Amino acid sequence: MSYGALLETMGQVNDVLNAKSVLSWDARTMMPPGGAVTRAKQLATLAVIARDLLVADSTRSQLDAAEAEVASMESDSIERTMVAQVREAIDYHLRIPAKLLHRRTELGSTGQTVWQTARANSDFAAFAPILEQTVALNREMADVIGYADHPYDALMHRFEPGETVASLTPLFARLKEGLLPIVRAIADRPEPRMDFLTRAYPEDQQLAFGRLMAQKVGYDLNRGRVDKTVHPFEVSFTRNDVRITTRFNKNHMPMSLFGAMHEAGHALYEQGVDDAYTRTPLATDLIGLYAVGGVSFGAHESQSRLWENHVGRARAFWDIHFKDAQEFYPEQLGDVSVDEFYRAINRCKPGFIRVESDELTYDFHIMLRVELERQLVDGSLKVKDLPEAWNACVKAYLGLDVPNDAQGLLQDVHWSSGQIGTFCNYTIGNVMAGQLFETAKSDPVIAAGLEAGNYEALRGYMAENIHQHGRRYSRDELLIRATGRALDPEPYVAYLTKKYTELYAL
């Protein structure tokens, strides 16, 4: 009875957060330019309503009664899991003063504008005051949220619950040790043929081909749609409506293709959440106040990376589908062999820009950001010294001299939103994808499917082990249930080592 009442309130919170997501999607895909100012107010109001409804006195009374009602159930029952998650979220939000939230919102909206100009002018000095405020604000946030060892842990919790500086340190060390020698060895090897990737690929064809590949891996368009945006993303309004966008470069077809497969991977996660969890805390991030079924940003990224890289950039995939690509692009790919295509889409070449980087160098972009953020938050690095520190990391990891701030520490939008602690999940996702993929393809049916262009068994494995559970189990609980152990970098390092050793005949 009380439990039912609490669930109905959580359903309303979920409805409001989904409404907020619809308004965000619309703002990025459909809204005419004039609508921006009042749309921002509508989004802010929905955020406040969701938060206020979550922590309302009436909700807390429902929670108290619900806790008593489910106390005699198994501790890992769905009921107790949900009630515990609501309790944790309410405690979390009540620790953050309204003033601090308000300052973050304001900083986020000022920051966005200042950052855009600063990046356009490659002028870090113009953005530095905003970043200083952002660091100070996030440090305050960390202090009110609370942490055991390091304030950065409190900030990561919002995106990757359970991840800490202490847990990331050995993980990063292993990745550097395993991957840096490969990156360095490749530098001396000849480049693959690349000319055909920069031919003219008509946008309509790219959209259709991306959509086809997304459907091939199981994306359900009856509960989804594909649109064009400048920055691609996936967003869901319950499992019944999960949309993706992709971006286009007329002269670089892989951008839309792998963009579509990446976002389709995210979408499969949301489309696969158990329908019984719809509108419940198990399909709502009550800490981040975001209507999402995936249990962490890293777990989500594991699914996008798995379909984009382990499936979409694999030789087996193109042995099957290169003829589809040639049918779509007879003029552009007619004189290309599947081997040439496979090598081109997997070229490794250190660069300045994170979102343009290849599979092998990507994590170095993440590791340097996480390491610098951590130092900013604990005060061991000052904002004024950040450019030098950034450029030194790029030199150390990627062997490159950063030519200007736009291609350096101003490239990402993240800090301009007022948030710190948002980066580690990308690498967590890569590592988790490696671990899940290794286990999945040890199943002969899945392995045979991958060779035959049939992805249903792999999708079914992910649905059964990851997607369906929504937010019921933590990321590491999911990994232990699926692979027998918590997050482990070895399969990922082994996968990249094997792939690139073969590709570049190291």
Place this chain on the structure above:
Amino acid sequence: MSYGALLETMGQVNDVLNAKSVLSWDARTMMPPGGAVTRAKQLATLAVIARDLLVADSTRSQLDAAEAEVASMESDSIERTMVAQVREAIDYHLRIPAKLLHRRTELGSTGQTVWQTARANSDFAAFAPILEQTVALNREMADVIGYADHPYDALMHRFEPGETVASLTPLFARLKEGLLPIVRAIADRPEPRMDFLTRAYPEDQQLAFGRLMAQKVGYDLNRGRVDKTVHPFEVSFTRNDVRITTRFNKNHMPMSLFGAMHEAGHALYEQGVDDAYTRTPLATDLIGLYAVGGVSFGAHESQSRLWENHVGRARAFWDIHFKDAQEFYPEQLGDVSVDEFYRAINRCKPGFIRVESDELTYDFHIMLRVELERQLVDGSLKVKDLPEAWNACVKAYLGLDVPNDAQGLLQDVHWSSGQIGTFCNYTIGNVMAGQLFETAKSDPVIAAGLEAGNYEALRGYMAENIHQHGRRYSRDELLIRATGRALDPEPYVAYLTKKYTELYAL
């Protein structure tokens, strides 16, 4: 201070209602089919949140204090107007028990499904039980809302405040007396040439031409967009984002063209509301809980009809723009004269379907619905006797024998939504458009603009006299300020008499 707090709360109510409108627009234009069930829950939650926020104890305290704060201001000041509107809306909503609201929502969702099947099978008996419940429910609604003379007045109030059975009776009598003889006289006259309207008109061309004509009359695409839907509509999310849709018949181009001009007329109203009223009660229907700047459904319809009919179906308009039409459709309109085109788009021919009817017969479809609804609500007509009564009215007004219920009393969606009292505004809009247009074109600058294809002066007149005021003045106050008198059918009757006497050489 209290007034400011009340306004901020009303801003939030407006934000939530606008969010609801975005979700509705999305559901009708973009949403994949799978999303329908959870979207309905999201919409229901937003409706409840808006209503609860409006009548919350905290809002009522703000209102009490605000009333005291503005008591010494002029009674027609913006401040006192807003506060009075909030008071009226809160009183209105508190009179309606939650149970009744809930029953209407349920009836609306069942009704929709039952009606669709009943209409497809042309089977009124299948829909009759729903309509009986709808009538009973609306009668209960009328009783709790309250009325002086007739329960139907209480129902119309939601859509056309101030309109009553007593005020409609003489209006309808005048329209019948003035227009019926013209309809009958036309029946004996030869038909215009119609063949070219049913040629193949490519959909993309129709969309582009409709969009061009909408822009010609002043629709601002920087604060709007045009999409395709089965049922065309206009919807606004503040004046800064006002969208229209239009529908297409490949073999009947006027449908998309006049659809676009009609919805553009609605859109001009919303785009023209004073920016100072954004997010205030003067841009929010707090009775209907709908984010809209127009003061009544009839006032809104006056703007759509004005641009669709008085401007868009006028000879002067096509003397200017027929060459644009011929440029868009050289094959379809190359052998057509402007005179033939003008006569074809104004053909008068009584038919069964309201939404397909011409300017002259349209109001008879409305009058019969209003008259029958009124009798259902006061009990003088039983649902079981409705088909016979409907068909008798169609015979009396339009001279036609209704062949089946699908083309008769099952044609409109309105009753299936659980609502009664929604029809009169269409005719009010026609009458009001006639009155406003007569006054507007007595201004020589406006008249010259109409002859020259420049609609800025007319749009400016409407913006100054109607649009900018949002919901500050009642419909009749607006009419008195603009034309010196309240709603008056004479200009409309005179306009139709002149137009059709000339067209058919009566």
